Amino acid sequence: MNEHKQKIIYTGALLVIFLILANTMIEVNWSLQVIAVLFAGYYIFLSVRELKKENKDTN
Numbered sequence: 001m002n003e004h005k006q007k008i009i010y011t012g013a014l015l016v017i018f019l020i021l022a023n024t025m026i027e028v029n030w031s032l033q034v035i036a037v038l039f040a041g042y043y044i045f046l047s048v049r050e051l052k053k054e055n056k057d058t059n
Contacts (some may be wrong), residue, residue: 004051008044015040 018036022028 002051002054004047004054007047008051011040011043011047 015036019033022033022036
């Protein structure tokens with residue numbers, strides 16, 4: 001599996017786990033949850049952009 005696809009999957013999985021824990025077991029401020037979503041979204045966006053760039057280079 002491609003390195004960038006792995007980053008996307010792992011980041012998404014960690015974000016889901018964090019949000020589940022933040023809303024059930026630990027009381028985490030909603031602003032910290034928003035910040036976590038923004039950082040994860042940005043990281044996933046960078047990985048998708050690199051993945052598209054690699055696909056464009058190979059074609």
